[in-house]
Amino acid sequence: MTARAWTWTYEGYDPEAERLREALCTLGNGRFATRGAAPETRCGPAHYPGTYAAGVYNRLTSTVAGRPVENEDLVNLPDWLPLRYRIRPAGDPAPGPWLFPDHPQLTGHRRTLDLRRATLTRWSSYEDGAGRRLTVTERRLVHMAEPDLAVQRTVFTAEGWSGEVEVAAGLDGDVRNSGVARYRELDGAHLTGWETGSGDDGVIWLRCRTRTSGTGIALAARTRTAPRGGTARTDLTGRRAWRVLTVPLAPGAPATVDKTVALHTSLDRARAEPLTAALEAVRRAPAVPRLLASHHRAWQHLWGQVRLDVPGDAGRILRLHLFHLLQTVSPHTARLDVGVPARGLHGEAYRGHVFWDELFVLPFLNLHFPEVSRALLSYRHRRLPAAREAAREAGRAGAMYPWQSGSDGREETQRVHLNPRSGRWVPDHSRLQHHVGSAIAYNVWQYWQASGDTGFLHTKGAEMLLEIARFWASSANWDPALARYRIRGVVGPDEYHDAYPGAGRPGLDDNAYTNVTAAWALSRALELCRTLPEARRRPLFERLDLSHDERQYWDDVAHRLHVPYHRGLISQFAGYGELAELDWAGYRARYGDIRRLDRILESEGDTVNRYQASKQADVLMLGYLFSPSELAGVFGQLGYRLDDDVWRATVDHYLRRTCHGSTLSAVVHAWVLARVRRDDAWTYGEEALTGDIADVQGGTTAEGIHLGAMAGTLDFVQRGMTGLETRDRVLWLDPAPIPQLSKFGVRFRYRRHRGIELRIRADRVRLTVPDSEHAAVRARLRGRPFTVAPGTARELELPEV
Numbered sequence: 001m002t003a004r005a006w007t008w009t010y011e012g013y014d015p016e017a018e019r020l021r022e023a024l025c026t027l028g029n030g031r032f033a034t035r036g037a038a039p040e041t042r043c044g045p046a047h048y049p050g051t052y053a054a055g056v057y058n059r060l061t062s063t064v065a066g067r068p069v070e071n072e073d074l075v076n077l078p079d080w081l082p083l084r085y086r087i088r089p090a091g092d093p094a095p096g097p098w099l100f101p102d103h104p105q106l107t108g109h110r111r112t113l114d115l116r117r118a119t120l121t122r123w124s125s126y127e128d129g130a131g132r133r134l135t136v137t138e139r140r141l142v143h144m145a146e147p148d149l150a151v152q153r154t155v156f157t158a159e160g161w162s163g164e165v166e167v168a169a170g171l172d173g174d175v176r177n178s179g180v181a182r183y184r185e186l187d188g189a190h191l192t193g194w195e196t197g198s199g200d201d202g203v204i205w206l207r208c209r210t211r212t213s214g215t216g217i218a219l220a221a222r223t224r225t226a227p228r229g230g231t232a233r234t235d236l237t238g239r240r241a242w243r244v245l246t247v248p249l250a251p252g253a254p255a256t257v258d259k260t261v262a263l264h265t266s267l268d269r270a271r272a273e274p275l276t277a278a279l280e281a282v283r284r285a286p287a288v289p290r291l292l293a294s295h296h297r298a299w300q301h302l303w304g305q306v307r308l309d310v311p312g313d314a315g316r317i318l319r320l321h322l323f324h325l326l327q328t329v330s331p332h333t334a335r336l337d338v339g340v341p342a343r344g345l346h347g348e349a350y351r352g353h354v355f356w357d358e359l360f361v362l363p364f365l366n367l368h369f370p371e372v373s374r375a376l377l378s379y380r381h382r383r384l385p386a387a388r389e390a391a392r393e394a395g396r397a398g399a400m401y402p403w404q405s406g407s408d409g410r411e412e413t414q415r416v417h418l419n420p421r422s423g424r425w426v427p428d429h430s431r432l433q434h435h436v437g438s439a440i441a442y443n444v445w446q447y448w449q450a451s452g453d454t455g456f457l458h459t460k461g462a463e464m465l466l467e468i469a470r471f472w473a474s475s476a477n478w479d480p481a482l483a484r485y486r487i488r489g490v491v492g493p494d495e496y497h498d499a500y501p502g503a504g505r506p507g508l509d510d511n512a513y514t515n516v517t518a519a520w521a522l523s524r525a526l527e528l529c530r531t532l533p534e535a536r537r538r539p540l541f542e543r544l545d546l547s548h549d550e551r552q553y554w555d556d557v558a559h560r561l562h563v564p565y566h567r568g569l570i571s572q573f574a575g576y577g578e579l580a581e582l583d584w585a586g587y588r589a590r591y592g593d594i595r596r597l598d599r600i601l602e603s604e605g606d607t608v609n610r611y612q613a614s615k616q617a618d619v620l621m622l623g624y625l626f627s628p629s630e631l632a633g634v635f636g637q638l639g640y641r642l643d644d645d646v647w648r649a650t651v652d653h654y655l656r657r658t659c660h661g662s663t664l665s666a667v668v669h670a671w672v673l674a675r676v677r678r679d680d681a682w683t684y685g686e687e688a689l690t691g692d693i694a695d696v697q698g699g700t701t702a703e704g705i706h707l708g709a710m711a712g713t714l715d716f717v718q719r720g721m722t723g724l725e726t727r728d729r730v731l732w733l734d735p736a737p738i739p740q741l742s743k744f745g746v747r748f749r750y751r752r753h754r755g756i757e758l759r760i761r762a763d764r765v766r767l768t769v770p771d772s773e774h775a776a777v778r779a780r781l782r783g784r785p786f787t788v789a790p791g792t793a794r795e796l797e798l799p800e801v
Ligand code: BGC
Pocket: 342, 343, 350, 355, 356, 357, 493, 495, 615, 616, 661, 662, 663, 664, 708
C-alpha cells in the first residue's frame, strides 16, 4: 500500500473549493464530528466551521412565505477549533496582522487527511513584507478511543528570524446553523444561555444549551506550549472564551501549542452535568503524544475489523467512504440513541435528519459491526410509539414511520421547500414516502440473517416488523374491479412524482416498489409469527392484540396486492405508462446537467409529474433489495410471473428515463446492472464512487457528505459484486463479472465467525473461515452447495451461469 492509498491531499488554498474540502476533511468518532475548517478564521463565504454531536437536535419556528414553519435541526455546536496567531519579530514594537488563509501573506497551503491515523494536517506558510517566513503545521483529531476528546497540535517555525508568536486559542459559542444557503430564511439560532469561564490551570470553558430541547452543552480546553517562557492570559466574553499566549520563536526551532478539548452534553450517559464532566475530562487527559498514540491504536483496530482489498483508485475512494462511514457511525454509536443521519455529521443539509438511507448503510454494517446495526435499529424501536401515533392520526393501524426523523420520531419532513432556480416555495409531499417502513422491516430481517441475533428479532425486531406489516395491511383497500388490494396516495423512492398531473390531491396509487416491499414485509411478519417460540409468541400477540383473523387478512393482502404493468413492463405506479415522454435530448442540450429536473420544470411553469422521468431508481430498487430468485419469488406469491426478459426490459425502460437527482441512484443502478450482467454497470459504479469527491450533485457535498451513497459503494463491492446474501443460514455467492474490477477481496463477520475472507479472482472464488469452535459455514456458489470448516479455506471455480 503506498502512502497515497491512505491519504487525501489538497494542495494550495482555494476559497472556492474550501467548503467542499471542509466536508471531506471532517473528523469524527460517531459521537461528534467537526468539519475540516481553518481555525484561523470565522464562518464566512469560504469557511464554515461546524461541529455536530449525534442526536443533538433543536426545534425552532420560522416564518416562511408568510407562514410559520417548524423545523428540527441537528445543532451546530460551539466551535472548538479557533486558533489565531500573529508574529512579533524581535525588535518590532507591535505584532503584525493576524494570519489566516485568505491573508495576502499566505505563500503556501496544504491539507492532508490521513485515513489510517485519522488525522488532518494543515500546513501553511506566510511571509511578511520584510521577507520573514513562518510555517505553521496544525494536526488535529477527534479521538476514537476517548469519544469526548478532540486534539489540535500546532507547530510554528520561524525561518531564519526570532521573536514570538502570539496565539489565541478559543472556544466560540457565537455560532448558528447557517451552512445551507437554501435555508437562510429559517431561524438558525439554536443556542442560548452562554457562560464562559476559566480555571487556575489556564483551562477555559464555555457552556450553553439548545433553545427548545434544552440540551446542555459544555466544552473545556486546555492549552500547553513548548517552549515555555511566554505570557498567558484569559480573555472571556459572553459567548467566547480565549486563552491568549505568547510563545518564543528561535530560528528554525519548532514551537508547539497543544489544545486538548472535551465536549459534553446533557445527553451523555453516566456523566455528571456537562461542564463538570468536560472540565474533568481535560484535567485527566494525557499529553498529546499519548492521545495521538491511543487514537491511532483505536483506528488500527477498526481498520482491522473492516477490510476491503480493492486495487487502484476505486480502492482509494472506497477507503475514504469507509472512513467517513466509521466517523459517523462507529462502535461508540452502539451506546447512543441515534439514527443514521443522511448527510453524516458533516454538514447541515437535510438538517441532520434520518431518512430511509439506513437501507444502504445497515446491510454493510451488519457484516462488521452488528452491535452498531442493533443500536441503530433500537433508535427506530424507541420511536415505535410515535410511529403508532402517526398511523392512528392517518386513520391506519400499526406503525407509520416518518419519512424524516429526528429526536423523538415525529414526522420532520418540511411542508414546503425552496426551488432555488425559481425562488418559489413549493409544496413538499415527500412525507408520503411510507416505504420507509419497509426499509426498517428489511433491515430488521437482514440484521437477523447476518448476525443470528434471535434475541433481538424475537423482541424489538418482532414488534417493529409486526407493526409495520399491520400498517401495510391497514393501508390496503380491496378493489373489486381489479380483484386486488391497492395502496393509494403514496410517493415512491422517486420523489419527483408526487401526484397525478392536474390532480387535486397529492400521492400516487399502486407504487410497485411500495406494494412489493409491503407484500414482502407482510410475509416476513407471518413467517416470524409462525416461528416465534410459544413463550414469546403469546405475550407479544396479547400485547399487540394480534388475532388469528388479522393474520389471515395479512396473508390475503400479501398474496393479492396489485402491481401495475404497462406494455409488459412493471409500472412505477398505476397510470405511469400514460404519462408523456420527456424530450431528454432537448433538456440536456438546453440545461446540461438535468439531475434536478424537478426544479428545472417547475421554474418553467411545468411539472415533472407529467412525464415518464424519475429522480432515482424506484421500480429498480426491487433489484437492489432482492436477488433475482427472491424477487421472482415475491412476484410469484402475488400471482405475477417475473422472468428475466420482463426484468431486463423493465431495467432498460427506467434506465433511459432516470436523471439521477439523488446520489443513491448511481449505487442502485450499478448494483442492478451488475446483477443483470450488463457491461455498463461499472459506469454507474464509477459515478457512485465519485459522487462526493467530485461533488457531482453540484455543490451539495459542501453541505454534508452523502452517507447512504458512500456506504452503498462499500456494499456494492461487499454484496453487489459478490452476490453475497445471508439467507436461511446459508451464505449465498453469485459474483457478477465486472471486467474493470475482476480481482478483489472482502473480509466480514457472519453470525459467530469473525474475519471470514472472500476473494474473487476472475473465475475463481476463495472462502476462508478463521479457526474457531463454531459450526462450519454452509455456502452456495451460484446455487451449488459447499461447506467450509473453521480453520480451512475452499477455492472453487465459478460455475457457468
Ligand atoms: C433522496 C432520498 C434520500 C434523501 C436523503 C433525497 O435526495 O431522494 O431517497 O433519502 O435524499 O439522502
